[in-house]
Amino acid sequence: MLYGRLDGLRGEVSARLAGVLRESGGTPQAVLERDVAAARCAEQLARFDAAENKLCFGRLDLADGERRYVGRLGLFDESDDYEPLLVDWRAPAARPFYVATAAAPEGVRRRRHIRTSGRTVVAIDDELLDLAAADGADGGDGLVGEAALLAALSADRTGRMNDIVETIQAEQDRVIRSEHQGVLVVQGGPGTGKTAVALHRAAFLLYTRRERLARRGVLVVGPNAGFLRYVGQVLPSLGETGVLLSTIADLYPGISARRAETAEAAEIKGRPVMAEVVAAAVRDRQRVPDEPWVIEFDDQVLSLDRETCERARERARRTGRRHNEAREVFVAEVVEALARQMAELVGADVHGGGNLLDEEDVAEIRRELRGDRAVREALGALWPVLTPRRLVADLFARPELLASAAPTLTEAERGLLLRERAGGWSPADVPLLDEAAELLGADDRVARTRAERERRDRVAYAEGVLEILAGSATQDVEGEDDPEVVLASDLVDAGALADRHEDRAHATVAERAAADRTWTFGHVIVDEAQELSAMAWRMLMRRCPSRSMTLVGDVAQTGDLAGTSSWDDVLRPYVADRWRLERLTVNYRTPAEIMAVAAAVLADLGPPLDPPPEPPTSVRTSGAEPWRCAAPRAELADRLARMTVEEVAAVGEGRVAVIAPASLVAELGAAVLAAVPGASVGEDPDLERPVVVLPVARAKGLEFDSVLVVEPALVLAESPRGANDLYVALTRATRRLGVLHSAAPPSALAGLREWDGGRRDG
Numbered sequence: 001m002l003y004g005r006l007d008g009l010r011g012e013v014s015a016r017l018a019g020v021l022r023e024s025g026g027t028p029q030a031v032l033e034r035d036v037a038a039a040r041c042a043e044q045l046a047r048f049d050a051a052e053n054k055l056c057f058g059r060l061d062l063a064d065g066e067r068r069y070v071g072r073l074g075l076f077d078e079s080d081d082y083e084p085l086l087v088d089w090r091a092p093a094a095r096p097f098y099v100a101t102a103a104a105p106e107g108v109r110r111r112r113h114i115r116t117s118g119r120t121v122v123a124i125d126d127e128l129l130d131l132a133a134a135d136g137a138d139g140g141d142g143l144v145g146e147a148a149l150l151a152a153l154s155a156d157r158t159g160r161m162n163d164i165v166e167t168i169q170a171e172q173d174r175v176i177r178s179e180h181q182g183v184l185v186v187q188g189g190p191g192t193g194k195t196a197v198a199l200h201r202a203a204f205l206l207y208t209r210r211e212r213l214a215r216r217g218v219l220v221v222g223p224n225a226g227f228l229r230y231v232g233q234v235l236p237s238l239g240e241t242g243v244l245l246s247t248i249a250d251l252y253p254g255i256s257a258r259r260a261e262t263a264e265a266a267e268i269k270g271r272p273v274m275a276e277v278v279a280a281a282v283r284d285r286q287r288v289p290d291e292p293w294v295i296e297f298d299d300q301v302l303s304l305d306r307e308t309c310e311r312a313r314e315r316a317r318r319t320g321r322r323h324n325e326a327r328e329v330f331v332a333e334v335v336e337a338l339a340r341q342m343a344e345l346v347g348a349d350v351h352g353g354g355n356l357l358d359e360e361d362v363a364e365i366r367r368e369l370r371g372d373r374a375v376r377e378a379l380g381a382l383w384p385v386l387t388p389r390r391l392v393a394d395l396f397a398r399p400e401l402l403a404s405a406a407p408t409l410t411e412a413e414r415g416l417l418l419r420e421r422a423g424g425w426s427p428a429d430v431p432l433l434d435e436a437a438e439l440l441g442a443d444d445r446v447a448r449t450r451a452e453r454e455r456r457d458r459v460a461y462a463e464g465v466l467e468i469l470a471g472s473a474t475q476d477v478e479g480e481d482d483p484e485v486v487l488a489s490d491l492v493d494a495g496a497l498a499d500r501h502e503d504r505a506h507a508t509v510a511e512r513a514a515a516d517r518t519w520t521f522g523h524v525i526v527d528e529a530q531e532l533s534a535m536a537w538r539m540l541m542r543r544c545p546s547r548s549m550t551l552v553g554d555v556a557q558t559g560d561l562a563g564t565s566s567w568d569d570v571l572r573p574y575v576a577d578r579w580r581l582e583r584l585t586v587n588y589r590t591p592a593e594i595m596a597v598a599a600a601v602l603a604d605l606g607p608p609l610d611p612p613p614e615p616p617t618s619v620r621t622s623g624a625e626p627w628r629c630a631a632p633r634a635e636l637a638d639r640l641a642r643m644t645v646e647e648v649a650a651v652g653e654g655r656v657a658v659i660a661p662a663s664l665v666a667e668l669g670a671a672v673l674a675a676v677p678g679a680s681v682g683e684d685p686d687l688e689r690p691v692v693v694l695p696v697a698r699a700k701g702l703e704f705d706s707v708l709v710v711e712p713a714l715v716l717a718e719s720p721r722g723a724n725d726l727y728v729a730l731t732r733a734t735r736r737l738g739v740l741h742s743a744a745p746p747s748a749l750a751g752l753r754e755w756d757g758g759r760r761d762g
C-alpha cells in the first residue's frame with residue numbers, strides 16, 4: 001500500500017514535470033518560473049527515489065490501539081483527510097521508535113523492525129515493551145531493536161558508509177534531535193557513530209528548519225577528500241542533496257591546496273599567533289620612506305617626505321577600513337600634498353605674492369598626478385594593492401618580511417615556513433589566505449573587470465535570446481503583431497535577463513556557497529573536529545556567525561599536530577562556556593576483543609586529555625581474538641602479503657585494510673599488490689576495492705572488516721601524536737585485527753596471541 005502511494009506521487013510529480021518542461025516559457029519571467037518549478041519537481045522526484053529502498057522500516061503499536069508506520073519520508077492519505085500513512089523518521093511522532101524502552105515505553109506496546117529486500121518484507125523483529133515491563137525487565141542492555149542493529153553491524157563493509165535511520169540508538173537520537181541552538185559538541189570514542197550522527201543531524205535540521213537552512217545552506221566539514229567520498233552517499237540516501245561537503249583545504253574558492261609540507265610547518269601555521277602575524281604582514285606593507293622620495297613631474301621635482309607619508313598612513317589607518325579600501329585615503333592624502341607642492345612651484349605669484357592657480361587648476365594637477373607613472377610607482381611601493389595570495393606568498397618567500405611580521409617565532413620556526421614562491425598552496429595556508437582576505441578587503445578591481453566583461457557577454461547573449469523570442473513568437477502568430485510578445489522585451493531588458501541567467505548559473509545554495517568566500521551558513525557540522533587548527537577554527541567561525549554548529553570528534557584520536565586535546569581551548573575564544581557537551585559511549589564498530597587491546601594502548605600511551613578519555617563499550621564480540629606476528633625486517637613485506645591473502649579469504653565479500661607508517665606504505669603496498677592485484681595503495685586509495693594499503697593518518701573515520709596494522713613502534717615514532725594514530729588504526733576493524741612487526745611493539749600489544757599461520761577463526 002505504501003509503495004502504491006509512493007508510485008502514485010511519483011506519477012503525479014513526473015506528469016507535472018513533463019507539463020512544466022513542455023511550456024515554452026514565453027516571457028523571460030515565465031522561463032524563470034518554469035525553471036524554478038522544474039527544479040522543485042526534480043528535487044521531489046529525487047527524494048522519492050531515495051526513499052524507494054527500505055521505504056518503511058518500523059511500526060509502533062501504541063497502548064491506545066494506534067498503529068504507526070515509520071519510514072524514510074512522510075506519506076498521507078489524501079482521500080482520508082490527510083491521515084498519516086507513513087511517518088517521516090524525523091517527525092516527533094517517530095521519536096518513540098528510537099527511544100522507547102521497557103522502563104520508559106512512551107506509550108508504545110510493541111516496536112517492530114521491518115526488514116525489506118526490494119519491495120518484499122524479508123524479516124520482522126518485535127520487541128514487546130509492555131511484556132518486558134510486566135516481567136520486570138528493564139530493557140536489558142539498553143539497545144533498541146537489537147536484532148536489526150546487530151544485523152546491520154555484522155554485515156560486510158562495502159567501502160561506502162550507509163545511513164542508520166532504521167537503528168538509531170537512544171543516545172544518538174538525543175544528539176540528532178537536540179534543540180540546542182548554539183554549539184553542540186559530541187565527544188565519543190571510536191565507532192560510537194559520531195559521523196553517522198552528524199550526518200543524520202544535518203538531515204534532521206533540514207527537515208525541521210528547512211525554510212531557514214534552505215536559504216543559507218548547511219556545511220559539513222570532513223578531514224580529507226577520501227573521507228568525504230566515503231560518507232558522500234549518506235545524505236543523498238536520506239533524500240537530502242543541498243548540503244556542501246568540504247575539507248578546510250577546499251573552503252577558499254579558487255584555491256586548490258595540494259602542496260605538501262612538513263607536519264611541523266603546518267602546526268606553526270595553525271597557531272593562534274598567526275592571526276597577529278598576518279595582521280603585522282599587512283601593516284608592514286604600509287610603508288613610509290626613510291629618505292624623501294623624489295618624483296619628477298611635468299619638468300618639476302617634487303619630494304615626498306617621511307612626515308607627509310606618516311600623516312597619510314595615520315589618516316588611512318584611522319578610518320578602520322581594510323587595507324585595500326583604506327588605500328584610497330592614503331592616495332588622496334599623498335596626491336593632495338604633491339598637488340600643493342606643485343601649485344607652490346608653478347603658481348607662485350612672484351610679484352604680488354599668493355598663488356595664480358585657482359581650485360580648478362589644482363584639481364587638474366591632482367588628476368594628472370594620479371595618472372602619472374612615477375606617482376603611481378611611489379604609491380604602489382608605499383601602500384600597494386594586495387591580494388591575499390600575494391601577501392601570503394611574499395610572506396613565506398621573503399625572509400625579511402617574515403622576520404618583521406613574526407618576531408615571536410624562533411629563527412628555526414621561521415626557517416620551517418620559508419619556501420619557494422612557486423608550488424601552490426598547502427592545506428594549512430588556506431586559513432591564512434582567508435585571514436588575509438579579511439584584513440585586506442576586496443581588491444576587486446580585477447574581479448570587477450572580469451565580472452563586467454562576463455556581464456557584457458551575458459547581456460549580449462540575453463539580447464540574442466530576446467530577439468529569438470520575439471522572432472519565434474512573431475512566426476508563431478504568422479506575422480501578426482502580438483502585444484504580449486512585443487512587451488516581452490519591454491518588461492525585462494537584456495540586462496535584467498542577464499542577471500537572471502547569472503542566478504541560474506549557480507543553481508543550488510551549496511554551489512553558490514562554495515563559490516563565495518564570504519558566504520555564511522545556516523548550520524555548520526564538523527566531523528573529526530579535534531583535527532582543526534586554531535586558525536582553521538577562526539576561518540570556520542567566520543562562515544557561521546550564528547554559531548549554530550554541531551562538532552563531533554574525539555580528543556583521543558587527534559593526529560594532526562595542530563589539532564586539539566581540549567574542546568574548551570577550542571571554543572572558549574568564540575562562545576566562552578556557552579557550548580553543550582554530549583557524549584556517545586557505545587562502540588558499534590569495534591568488537592569487544594579488539595576494543596580491549598585499543599583501550600590498553602590508550603591507557604598506556606595516551607597524553608592528558610580534556611575530557612579524559614573513556615574508551616567506549618563495544619556492543620558485540622566477534623569471537624576472533626586479535627593476534628600478532630613478529631617477522632624479521634627483511635621478510636616483513638612478504639609476510640604481510642601472505643597474511644593479506646589469508647584475510648581476504650576470511651572476510652569473503654568484505655574489505656581488508658593494511659594500515660602502515662607513512663614511510664612504509666610504498667614498499668608494503670608493492671608487495672600486497674603483487675599478491676592481490678586488485679588492491680589500492682596510497683594516500684587516497686579507492687575504498688571500494690577489496691584491499692587497501694594506506695598510511696595511518698588517512699585511516700581516520702574509515703572502517704574495514706579486517707585490519708592489519710604494521711610496525712606499531714614506527715607508528716609511534718613517526719609522529720609526536722603517534723599514540724593517537726595507533727589508537728585510531730587499531731579501532732578501524734569491524735571483525736578482525738592482526739598486528740605485524742619487526743621492531744618490538746608497545747607493551748600493550750606484546751601480550752596478543754601469536755599468529756597461528758593463517759588458521760581461520762571468528
Ligand SMILES: Nc1ncnc2c1ncn2[C@@H]1O[C@H](COP(=O)(O)OP(=O)(O)OP(=O)(O)O)[C@@H](O)[C@H]1O
Nearest residue numbers: 164167168169190191192193194195196588589701
Ligand atoms: N545506531 C546504529 N545503527 C547501525 N549502525 C550504526 C549505528 N551507530 C553507528 N553505526 C555504525 O557504526 C560504525 C561506526 O560509526 P561512525 O563511523 O559514525 O563512528 P565514529 O564515532 O565517527 O567513529 P570514529 O571516531 O572511529 O571515526 C559505522 O559503520 C556506523 O554505520
